Amino acid sequence: MTTHDFSDETLMAFADGELDDAEMERVEAAMNDDPALAERVALFMEARELAEGVFASQLAQPVPPSLQAAVERMIAAPAAAATVLPFREKGRVPAAANENRRGFARFAMAAAASVAIVAAGLAGYMAGQGSAPAGSAQVALIDVPGLDDALLTTASGDTTEIAGAGTLTAVSTFTDGANRVCREFELASEQAFVGVACRTTDDWQLTFAMGTGSADGTGYQPASSLDTLDAYLTGIDAGAPLSLEDEAAALAAFR
Amino acid sequence: MTDARDEIGRRLIVFLPNMRRFGYTLTRNMDSADDLVQAACEKALANASGFTPGTRFDSWVFRIMRNLWIDQIRKGKSAGQAEDIDTQIDLVGTDGAREAHARMDLGDVSRAIAALPDDQREILLLVCAEDMSYKEVSELLGIPIGTVMSRLARARKKLVEGGGINADARRSQPEEDGHGS
Numbered sequence: 225m226t227t228h229d230f231s232d233e234t235l236m237a238f239a240d241g242e243l244d245d246a247e248m249e250r251v252e253a254a255m256n257d258d259p260a261l262a263e264r265v266a267l268f269m270e271a272r273e274l275a276e277g278v279f280a281s282q283l284a285q286p287v288p289p290s291l292q293a294a295v296e297r298m299i300a301a302p303a304a305a306a307t308v309l310p311f312r313e314k315g316r317v318p319a320a321a322n323e324n325r326r327g328f329a330r331f332a333m334a335a336a337a338s339v340a341i342v343a344a345g346l347a348g349y350m351a352g353q354g355s356a357p358a359g360s361a362q363v364a365l366i367d368v369p370g371l372d373d374a375l376l377t378t379a380s381g382d383t384t385e386i387a388g389a390g391t392l393t394a395v396s397t398f399t400d401g402a403n404r405v406c407r408e409f410e411l412a413s414e415q416a417f418v419g420v421a422c423r424t425t426d427d428w429q430l431t432f433a434m435g436t437g438s439a440d441g442t443g444y445q446p447a448s449s450l451d452t453l454d455a456y457l458t459g460i461d462a463g464a465p466l467s468l469e470d471e472a473a474a475l476a477a478f479r
Numbered sequence: 480m481t482d483a484r485d486e487i488g489r490r491l492i493v494f495l496p497n498m499r500r501f502g503y504t505l506t507r508n509m510d511s512a513d514d515l516v517q518a519a520c521e522k523a524l525a526n527a528s529g530f531t532p533g534t535r536f537d538s539w540v541f542r543i544m545r546n547l548w549i550d551q552i553r554k555g556k557s558a559g560q561a562e563d564i565d566t567q568i569d570l571v572g573t574d575g576a577r578e579a580h581a582r583m584d585l586g587d588v589s590r591a592i593a594a595l596p597d598d599q600r601e602i603l604l605l606v607c608a609e610d611m612s613y614k615e616v617s618e619l620l621g622i623p624i625g626t627v628m629s630r631l632a633r634a635r636k637k638l639v640e641g642g643g644i645n646a647d648a649r650r651s652q653p654e655e656d657g658h659g660s
Contacts, residue, residue, distance in 0.1 A: 233628040236635065240606070242613055271635035272607045274588045279608035281585065282500045291513050292495065295520045299488030 401461030599634035
């Protein structure tokens, strides 16, 4: 009873009610004898109370409507976004290419990367899936600006050879829920991808990409990739494909 | 599967204020916090089946947020963007707890909390605001309970120092009001 050699941690645990019954009683008895001990306990309680006040005020702050709406949209959308997400996480996006991107939302929501950047991420995704390791062709896309142009100039149903990157086949053009002009396309070299890119004022953003297997037909992932694409298109509220005429007009506006 | 996702969605919406607060505790920047919250919601929905009903939803969500944040820091993109704490305090509402500590400036305490090392601030929030036990925090963070306790004790000592309380002044007072927690 004379030596009250309690650690800060023990006294704090007492203040928080985290000690077992025997220890609680031991500290309580000691506190009765020793005001200084009671004072140390009181400081831990006081600190907790102060922290609670600050944290409570933070909790009282209204959630920004934009954030709330974004989350509600996610909840309402089919699980498509979920299946798109992994390649962004597994993909090893080169730091240099990544610098101009601001935050998490952009990173995680597959919204703001250029085609070339995401192609690099996609290579990582393919590797992560246990398919063939990222081939040089995909990595090389980073240095091949031709993809952007090809998306502007290739009519749906046509193909364009992109030097060093493979064969682009334009599938369709449509507008998404945000009224952006988007294109579904396939890109085949050593490996094949199906992708969706949407146009901003000055470049294409790849919003969806998925490996469909090797271009020579081996390792093709049946059905699932196209199901995923369909779910994704539903999720972004994709409109019906534009006619070739409308497509040409829409694409011309960006040149 | 869809039911699980819907259920997670409902709970996320309700939990958004707590997520923002935890996000701010991690990032010390409200914009980064909101980005983090959004990314975490997406991830939680994508992995809705990964949540085990009957376990703590808050721990599950916080773990997702932490992992995303740690990832982000490792990529070297978002560390060290703390904003002036005063911009956060503008929106503070008055409440009973605040008046009880009229002699203390809430802003001082906020600054003291913001100045804590990241690993202490996080634990302070989880225990004092989210009412997690030491054990629950230890499991969430993957560190021993002893480490949780030592960090939390250090944080609280700094807080009463930085918050304007000192033991000598208090000793001169005959009695302190009850400490509800």
